[in-house]
Amino acid sequence: MTPLSPLSAPPAPLAALALARLDEGVCLHEADGRLMYANPSAEALLRLQPLWAEAAGRLDRVLTPEAVRHAREHAQWDGAITLAPGRALDARLHWLGADVGRFLLLLKDGARSDDEQALQLRHEELNVRFNAAQEQLLQSEKLASIGQLAAGVAHEINNPIGYVHSNLGSLQEYVGNLFALIDVYERAMRAPDPHAMRSEVDATRERLDVDFISRDLPQLLTESRQGIERVTGIVRDLRDFSRSDREHAWRLADLHAGLDSTINIVWNELRYKATLEKHYGTLPMVECLQSELNQVFMNLLLNAGQAIDGEGVISVRTGHDPGQVWVEIGDTGSGIPSEMLQRIFDPFFTTKAVGKGTGLGLSISYGIVAKHHGRIEVDSSPQTGSRFRVVLPVRQPQPAQA
Numbered sequence: 001m002t003p004l005s006p007l008s009a010p011p012a013p014l015a016a017l018a019l020a021r022l023d024e025g026v027c028l029h030e031a032d033g034r035l036m037y038a039n040p041s042a043e044a045l046l047r048l049q050p051l052w053a054e055a056a057g058r059l060d061r062v063l064t065p066e067a068v069r070h071a072r073e074h075a076q077w078d079g080a081i082t083l084a085p086g087r088a089l090d091a092r093l094h095w096l097g098a099d100v101g102r103f104l105l106l107l108k109d110g111a112r113s114d115d116e117q118a119l120q121l122r123h124e125e126l127n128v129r130f131n132a133a134q135e136q137l138l139q140s141e142k143l144a145s146i147g148q149l150a151a152g153v154a155h156e157i158n159n160p161i162g163y164v165h166s167n168l169g170s171l172q173e174y175v176g177n178l179f180a181l182i183d184v185y186e187r188a189m190r191a192p193d194p195h196a197m198r199s200e201v202d203a204t205r206e207r208l209d210v211d212f213i214s215r216d217l218p219q220l221l222t223e224s225r226q227g228i229e230r231v232t233g234i235v236r237d238l239r240d241f242s243r244s245d246r247e248h249a250w251r252l253a254d255l256h257a258g259l260d261s262t263i264n265i266v267w268n269e270l271r272y273k274a275t276l277e278k279h280y281g282t283l284p285m286v287e288c289l290q291s292e293l294n295q296v297f298m299n300l301l302l303n304a305g306q307a308i309d310g311e312g313v314i315s316v317r318t319g320h321d322p323g324q325v326w327v328e329i330g331d332t333g334s335g336i337p338s339e340m341l342q343r344i345f346d347p348f349f350t351t352k353a354v355g356k357g358t359g360l361g362l363s364i365s366y367g368i369v370a371k372h373h374g375r376i377e378v379d380s381s382p383q384t385g386s387r388f389r390v391v392l393p394v395r396q397p398q399p400a401q402a
Contacts, residue, residue: 307333
């Protein structure tokens with residue numbers, strides 16, 4: 001290997017130590033192309049370049065004159081140096097300016113670049129698989145939650161469907177009676193003397209109790225419409241809750257609407273053991289994946305209900321501070337012992353009986369909130385209940401990542 005030029009001084013010790021540790025080759029050349037310095041990586045990379053030894057490392061014998069001229073005119077040149085067959089170096093030549101009068105040549109093994117590119121592709125592939133597995137886990141937990149609430153949701157749907165079905169039976173009877181009365185009116189209108197049938201018309205009205213029908217019919221229609229709207233709302237809430245956000249971009253959402261939708265789904269599970277207190281503040285629209293946040297709210301609400309033994313209170317509070325909002329769900333349940341507080345967000349950790357929980361609810365909730373660049377704060381102690389506060393930024397750092 002050609003030694004350093006005797007006319008040049010080596011770099012300062014600290015700089016030389018740093019350059020010696022680089023995997024990339026670094027060469028410094030005079031304006032006329034003479035080599036001033038080459039770090040160990042450059043010497044190792046160029047050992048396979050015959051022209052290097054023959055030309056004492058002169059720049060214009062290693063690179064083409066056109067490359068050197070391009071770097072001098074445009075401050076930089078990028079290209080490749082061919083070594084032994086099948087090997088090449090990625091090269092970048094910098095002209096440091098007339099006041100410095102030097103060239104800086106940076107070298108990188110092309111084969112290593114290919115390996116690094118392959119490693120990067122493999123990393124991206126694994127990242128895609130990880131995100132897909134995470135999405136599948138989230139969907140599984142959502143469906144598990146729906147399964148847990150299936151009986152209650154079915155009850156919520158069956159109630160309005162039941163009285164709508166009963167109302168339809170009454171409406172069918174009323175329609176038959178009204179058609180019978182219309183038939184009497186038609187016969188009276190066709191009679192030579194309609195007034196002669198007045199007594200038959202009055203008797204028919206009394207027998208069919210038309211006055212009662214006229215009062216009850218609007219009420220039946222209103223109740224039936226409300227029942228259908230109730231079922232429609234439950235189905236919509238289930239659809240919004242269980243859908244995947246993979247194909248939905250980050251968007252501005254009303255957290256209060258998401259909370260109310262989630263409460264509608266879980267309410268039948270909670271209504272027999274807790275009263276609900278809502279204290280909503282004024283919230284701005286929040287940039288988020290709303291169905292994923294609904295999963296967080298559902299997990300916290302269900303945990304609050306399961307923590308209550310007997311009867312208690314579940315409170316939902318919201319508010320905002322500059323640049324962020326918070327949603328707090330509290331309960332008057334048994335609380336969490338201090339030695340368990342550090343583990344409640346660990347995957348598969350649960351204090352519930354076997355079959356009552358997967359131990360993934362809080363772990364998944366923690367991941368969702370972290371993805372939103374937020375945090376979950378916990379305040380709990382035995383016999384005094386728990387409070388979980390979800391703090392979220394109003395806008396996601398750009399670019400927002402799903």
